[in-house]
Amino acid sequence: MEDKLAVNGGKPVLNKKLPPSFPGALMIDENEINQVLEVLKNKSLFRYYGPNLLNKVKKFEEKFSEFIGTSYTLAVSSGTASLFISLKAMGLGEGDKVLVPGYTWISTPLTVVECGAKPVICDIDDSLEIDPASIEEKLSNDDIKAIIPVHMRGAPCRMDKIMKLAHEYQVKVLEDVAQSCGGEFEGKKLGSFGHMGAFSFQLNKIITSGEGGAVTTSNGELYRNAVAFHDVAAFYRDPKNIPPRPGLNFRMDEVRAAILLSQLEKINNIIGKMRKAKEVIKRFAEDSGLTLRKLNDPNGDTGAAIIFIFENVNKAKKFSHALSAEGVPCYRLYDVEKPYDAHIWINWKPVIGDKIIVDDKVGKHVTDILSRSVEITLNPLIELEDAELIGKAIQKVSSHIS
Numbered sequence: 046m047e048d049k050l051a052v053n054g055g056k057p058v059l060n061k062k063l064p065p066s067f068p069g070a071l072m073i074d075e076n077e078i079n080q081v082l083e084v085l086k087n088k089s090l091f092r093y094y095g096p097n098l099l100n101k102v103k104k105f106e107e108k109f110s111e112f113i114g115t116s117y118t119l120a121v122s123s124g125t126a127s128l129f130i131s132l133k134a135m136g137l138g139e140g141d142k143v144l145v146p147g148y149t150w151i152s153t154p155l156t157v158v159e160c161g162a163k164p165v166i167c168d169i170d171d172s173l174e175i176d177p178a179s180i181e182e183k184l185s186n187d188d189i190k191a192i193i194p195v196h197m198r199g200a201p202c203r204m205d206k207i208m209k210l211a212h213e214y215q216v217k218v219l220e221d222v223a224q225s226c227g228g229e230f231e232g233k234k235l236g237s238f239g240h241m242g243a244f245s246f247q248l249n250k251i252i253t254s255g256e257g258g259a260v261t262t263s264n265g266e267l268y269r270n271a272v273a274f275h276d277v278a279a280f281y282r283d284p285k286n287i288p289p290r291p292g293l294n295f296r297m298d299e300v301r302a303a304i305l306l307s308q309l310e311k312i313n314n315i316i317g318k319m320r321k322a323k324e325v326i327k328r329f330a331e332d333s334g335l336t337l338r339k340l341n342d343p344n345g346d347t348g349a350a351i352i353f354i355f356e357n358v359n360k361a362k363k364f365s366h367a368l369s370a371e372g373v374p375c376y377r378l379y380d381v382e383k384p385y386d387a388h389i390w391i392n393w394k395p396v397i398g399d400k401i402i403v404d405d406k407v408g409k410h411v412t413d414i415l416s417r418s419v420e421i422t423l424n425p426l427i428e429l430e431d432a433e434l435i436g437k438a439i440q441k442v443s444s445h446i447s
C-alpha cells in the first residue's frame with residue numbers, strides 16, 4: 046500500500062464509492078414493493094377504516110411490541126411526533142423541568158419546549174451519551190419531572206443507573222431511541238426500560254418508511270393517553286377505552302406500516318451486518334492506537350457508527366480530512382464553523398431564547414468533546430472487504446497524525 050497520504054497527492058486506499066448510510070432504505074426489495082402494492086390494490090390507505098381494511102398499522106404495532114418487549118406500541122407519523130405524544134401522555138406541561146442530554150437531535154428539546162416545559166441540559170460522558178453523574182447532580186438540586194435519555198448513534202445509555210436514579214427521585218423516563226432501534230442494554234431492548242420509548246423511522250434510521258415513528262410502553266394508562274393525543278377522533282372511535290382528552294393528528298398510514306412490516310423482518314440482519322463490519326474496522330483502529338468512544342454495553346451496540354475521540358481539535362480535523370481523502374466518508378460531530386448544526390442545538394440560543402436551561406460548563410464540555418470526535422457512519426451494504434479497506438485507510442492516516 047502506498048504510504049503517501051491521498052490528501053498530499055498519494056493514491057487513496059479506496060478507489061470505489063461506499064454505499065450511502067441509509068441502513069433500512071438500502072435493504073428495500075420486492076418484499077416492501079409487494080407490501081405497498083397489496084395496500085394500494087385493496088385501497089386500504091387509512092388505519093381505522095376503508096373499502097377493504099388490511100390492518101397493516103395494527104399488525105406492525107403488534108410485531109413491534111413483540112420485538113421491543115413492551116405491552117403496547119402506537120405507530121405515529123414521525124419520531125418528533127413520538128416524543129411530543131409521549132411527553133403529553135405523561136402529563137408534562139407548563140413549568141415542568143425535563144432533563145435532556147447536550148448531544149441529541151433538536152427534536153428532543155424542542156418537543157419539551159412545545160409542551161410548555163423547560164429542558165434542563167445534562168452533560169455527556171466519554172460514551173457521548175447522557176452522563177448519569179450529571180443527571181444525579183440536577184435531580185438533587187432542582188425539581189425535575191422527567192429524564193429523556195437519548196441512545197445516540199446506535200448505542201445504549203447506562204439504563205441501569207438511569208432507572209435507579211429515576212426510581213429514587215420518582216421521575217418519569219422517556220427513552221429517545223430514534224437513532225438506535227434494535228439496540229440493547231444488558232440483553233434488553235432499548236425502548237423497554239423507561240415509562241415510554243420514542244422511535245423514528247425517517248430515512249436515515251436503522252429501519253425506515255421514509256417518515257414515521259412509534260411510541261412504546263407497558264403502561265396501559267400512558268398508552269391510552271398517547272392514543273387519545275395522537276388522533277383528534279380517538280375518543281369518538283373508542284369511548285369505552287380512550288380518555289376524552291383533546292388531541293391532534295399524528296396517525297400512521299397503512300402504506301408506511303406495510304413498508305415497516307417488511308423492514309422489521311430485516312432488522313436483525315441489518316444490525317448483524319453493521320456489527321460485523323464494525324468489528325473489522327475496530328480491530329484496525331485499536332491496533333493503530335486510536336481511542337474509540339466508550340460503549341456502555343458493546344453487545345447492545347447496533348454498529349450503526351464508529352466514533353473516534355482525539356486529544357485535540359487539530360488532530361481530529363487532520364484525521365477526518367485525510368481519511369475522507371482516502372475514500373472513507375467521515376465527519377467531526379461538531380464544527381464550530383457550522384453553529385446551526387441540529388445536533389448541537391445548545392448553540393441555538395438566539396433561536397430558542399431562554400426556553401432551555403444550559404450552564405456554561407456543560408455547554409463547553411459538550412462542544413469540546415464533540416469537536417474532537419470523528420464518526421464513520423456504517424450501513425449493511427459495507428462488505429467485509431470494504432471494512433478491511435476502511436481499516437487500512439485508518440491505519441495509514443493514523444501513522445501520519447501525531
Ligand SMILES: Cc1ncc(COP(=O)(O)O)c(C=O)c1O
Nearest residue numbers: 123124125150152223224245247
Ligand atoms: C435522537 C433523535 N430524536 C428524534 C428525532 C426525530 O425524528 P423524526 O425526524 O422522525 O421526526 C431524530 C431524527 O433524526 C433523532 O435523531
